[in-house]
Amino acid sequence: MKVILARWLLLKGKRFKLLISMLLPLIVTIVITSIYHYTSDDFRVPVAVVVEEDAEVTSIIEGLKDADYIKLDVYDDINEPLRNLEQYQYDSLFVFDADFNEKLQNNERRNIIESYYTDRSFTYDAVKELIASLVQEEVGQYRLSQQVQTLQEDWLGENNLSFNDIVDTKKEIEEETNLVNQKFNFQGQVMEESPESSLNPLLIYGYAVLIFAFFTFDFVTRETNSETKHRFLYLSVSYKTFMLVSFLSLTILMYGFDIISYFILMDSKTNLLILLTYRLVINAFVFFTAFLSRNILSLYVNALLIFILLLVTQFLLSIIRLPNGLTWLASFHPVEELVSNQHNIYLVALVLIIFFIWLRRDNLVRS
Incomplete structure (x- = not known):
């Protein structure tokens, strides 16, 4: 509890910015989808x-x-x-x-x-x-x-x-037996649903969460590269433990905004657990990127490169069909898994392993 209080005190002056960055994914998604539906008829x-x-x-x-x-x-x-x-x-x-x-x-x-x-x-x-x-x-x-x-x-x-x-x-028979609309697959092959022509709010929300997570966790870069980190050498709580508690506290707070966004934006087909898992994966990914960045400028440059990389790879995945033996590679694209409404087991396991190694390394050094 004292660790959470200390984190809250260190974020003094940045709390409003944090709340805005957590709320902006919902606002951006609503604005973009509204503009899309409002202007779609203009292109017909x-x-x-x-x-x-x-x-x-x-x-x-x-x-x-x-x-x-x-x-x-x-x-x-x-x-x-x-x-x-x-x-x-x-x-x-x-x-x-x-x-x-x-x-x-x-x-x-x-x-x-x-x-x-x-x-x-x-x-x-x-x-x-x-x-x-x-x-x-x-x-x-x-x-x-x-x-x-x-x-x-x-x-x-x-x-x-x-x-x-x-x-x-005739129409009833066509709907039941029309081979043009039938889907065939070999035994053991997973069928992928074709994406809908309309704009998927999950796609916008997923990338908005990614972008604004960098603004939320930029304090990690500031504190890691300042004297704040060295003060923990004289405390019973390590700096990494303090950062881990900060990460979990902010992630739980973001879950509240995700649940609100879920009931506003998503339909019944979307799994809330998948959305919350996506938040955990993205927060962990951004957290470690911020921890390893040398300054705020390099963090934002990394954020832009990561955003472009994920966007390009998702576009390639939409036009290139992976061989049957390599379909698991798509599981390492967090936004693609979110849009496909798939549980991202691989990335969750990867996040847990990285956190374990990160904390274990600190304990070995201290011992």
């Missing part, structure tokens, strides 16, 4: 679609909305979107007229959709091809429905299946 191409009365194009509209590069607006009249297109507010405009479905049923292939674009339209061809593929899928559903109904009449002498019933059954 505005496209307008006019659906006239009696045109059933729900599946086509949903397919266009699922496209990452399209910001879709749907109208029931052509006047307003056409005027906006002339003012370059839209990249292109597509019109599904009232007899669109009738044309599909009659197997018509020409002039079934009206399209408009300007001299500044640069994604018109891509959107047109996407609509063509969605229309072709709709045509296939009509043909399938007609064939099923014809077979039912020929063999059973009745026709009690509607178009929607046949399409719904």
